[in-house]
Every structure is written in structure tokens, then in C-alpha cells.
Amino acid sequence: MHNPTSGGRQPQPTPPTPHPQDPDIVFTADFASPTQWVAGRSWAYPDGGPTNPDDDKLDHLVPDASYSRTGVFRATRRPDGFWNTGLLTTEGSPEGFVVRADDELRARVRLPTAQAAWPAIWTWRDGGQEVDVFEYHPDNPDLLELTNHVHGAGSYYSDESIRPGAWMDLRITFGARSVTWWVNDVLAYVDGVGVGHRWHAHLIVNLSVSAGRYHPAPAASTSKMSYEVRDLVVRRPGAGGGGYGH
Structure with missing residues (x-):
């Protein structure tokens, strides 16, 4: 039941799916593009990284293209x-x-x-402006975390379709007055507070590793992990094909 409540050969890059039928698409992610994306560095981490242990993360960010540029986000011990x-x-x-x-x-x-x-798609700018499109922890196998940190709203969404290894279709509207999430085309959460009319933020896509404070640390036998992202696009109603909006 859905519950809307408050090593080896590397894969090749998956080309972005074009959306010529929708002129309001202003961003189609090409993870291999060095003009769209910076790899292995973020000011959401202290001093831009590479580590962030105070956030219960074992991450050591790396710019190596095999860890992110194919759309498969990897972690290795x-x-x-x-x-x-x-x-x-x-x-x-x-x-x-x-x-x-x-x-x-x-x-x-x-x-x-x-x-x-600990996979996530989220936003960040100037020390905040964070909205989590999703976060996931396999120890809660049927649960996604959906959070608007800008105005302190969030929810856990559970459904039998959510499980380790499953493909999920995610959609979020960063509404000025209310942020809305859909999971597999099912309405998952409406926060009722929004982000405000002047809000804007950069995108982050990453795979973190939990250190054990809030979620289990990696098993001793685990040496690698991954998740995959495809077909990430941003639509801006009324853009009319005006290209990238900075």
C-alpha cells in the first residue's frame, strides 16, 4: 500500500532522452558533459569536500568519471x-x-x-536552499524520504513498489507555495509550504555511504555499491524552448 505521510567493465554513458515534443524542457541531463556538471566537489560538503563525517557520511568524493559520469553512481571502500x-x-x-x-x-x-x-537527488545553493527529490536507505526497503529543508517540511512515502534494485519514476514540482512529489505517477506528498517565489538552487546527484549513526554502516563483506539515474529533465512552464535558465 502506498502511504503519503508527513569493479569490472564500466557501463557506457546513457545518452539523454530528447523531449522535442515539450518546448518547456529547459534542462536534459547529460552526465558526461563537463559543461553541465562538476564531478567530485560540492560546497554542500565542508570546504567543498571531499569528506563530510559530521553528516554521518563515509564519503570521499572523487572526480573519477567512472563514479558518476555514466549515470551509474558508484562507491568503493x-x-x-x-x-x-x-x-x-x-x-x-x-x-x-x-x-x-x-x-x-x-x-x-x-x-x-x-x-x-544512501542515494539522493537534491538541490543546494549558498549554504542551504535544499530540497530533496528523494533519499533512500535499503534498511528501510519500502520507504523514500521526501524533504523540503527550505521551510522545514517532509514526509516518508512507503509503497510495495519501492524495494532494493527497483526502478522508480520520480517527479517533483518545486512550487513557490507548495512542493509536490509523485512516485511512479502516484501522488506521494504535498507539503503546503513551498519554496518561495525567489527560490533557485543548483542540482546535486550523488551516492553517499552511511556511517552508522542513523542507518547501518556497510557490512564488512561489502566493498562496492551503486545506483543508476536516467532521463533527468527539468521543465519550466511557459519557457517555450528558451534553453537553459540560469
């Missing part, structure tokens, strides 16, 4: 106890794309299976 992890952000990229109030984001993701995997 390091000898020092941290994990090399993949992160992409539009912050600091040549195009510098930002999502704005009332934009709609859609993405298709395949959830990870390994304990301690």
Missing part, C-alpha cells in the same frame, strides 16, 4: 575507512544551471541494494 563516492553538481559548472520556483523535475532511478547505500 578505501583502506582508510572512507569510501570513494560519485557526486555531480551543476554548481560551478560552465553552464551553471539552476532550478527555479515552479520548475518540475523528472527522473528515473534504480535503487541500490547494498546496506548503507
Whole structure:
């Protein structure tokens, strides 16, 4: 029941799916593009990274393209106890794309299976402006976390379709007055507070690794984990094909 409540050969990049039928699409993610995305660095982490242990993360961000540029976001264990992890952000990229109030984001993701995997798509700018399109922890196998940190709203959404390894279709409208989430085309949560009319923020797509404070740390036998993101697009009603909106 859905419950809307408050190593080896590397995969090749998946080309972005064009949407010529919708002139309001202002951003189609090409994770391999160095003009769209910066890899392995984010000011959402102290000093831009590479680590963030105070947020219960074992991440050690790396720019290595095999960790993020294919759309498969990977993490591998390091000898020092941290994990090399993949992160992409539009912050600091040549195009510098930002999502704005009332934009709609859609993405298709395949959830990870390994304990301690912590995938997310989220926004960030100037020390905040965070809205989580989703977060997931396999120890809560049928649950997604949906959060508007801008105005302190959030929900857990559970459904039998949510499970480790499953593909999920995600949609979010960053409404000025109310942020709305859909999961597999089912309405999941309406926060009723929104982000405000002047809100704008950069995109982040990444895989973190939980350190064990709030969710289990990786099993001793686990040395790698991953999840996949496809077909991430941003739609801006009324844009009319005007290209990237900075």
C-alpha cells in the first residue's frame, strides 16, 4: 500500500532522452558533459569536500568519471575507512544551471541494494536552499524520504513498489507555495509550504555511504555499491524552448 505521510567493465554513458515534443524542457541531463556538471566537489560538503563525517557520511568524493559520469553512481571502500563516492553538481559548472520556483523535475532511478547505500537527488545553493527529490536507505526497503529543508517540511512515502534494485519514476514540482512529489505517477506528498517565489538552487546527484549513526554502516563483506539515474529533465512552464535558465 502506498502511504503519503508527513569493479569490472564500466557501463557506457546513457545518452539523454530528447523531449522535442515539450518546448518547456529547459534542462536534459547529460552526465558526461563537463559543461553541465562538476564531478567530485560540492560546497554542500565542508570546504567543498571531499569528506563530510559530521553528516554521518563515509564519503570521499572523487572526480573519477567512472563514479558518476555514466549515470551509474558508484562507491568503493578505501583502506582508510572512507569510501570513494560519485557526486555531480551543476554548481560551478560552465553552464551553471539552476532550478527555479515552479520548475518540475523528472527522473528515473534504480535503487541500490547494498546496506548503507544512501542515494539522493537534491538541490543546494549558498549554504542551504535544499530540497530533496528523494533519499533512500535499503534498511528501510519500502520507504523514500521526501524533504523540503527550505521551510522545514517532509514526509516518508512507503509503497510495495519501492524495494532494493527497483526502478522508480520520480517527479517533483518545486512550487513557490507548495512542493509536490509523485512516485511512479502516484501522488506521494504535498507539503503546503513551498519554496518561495525567489527560490533557485543548483542540482546535486550523488551516492553517499552511511556511517552508522542513523542507518547501518556497510557490512564488512561489502566493498562496492551503486545506483543508476536516467532521463533527468527539468521543465519550466511557459519557457517555450528558451534553453537553459540560469
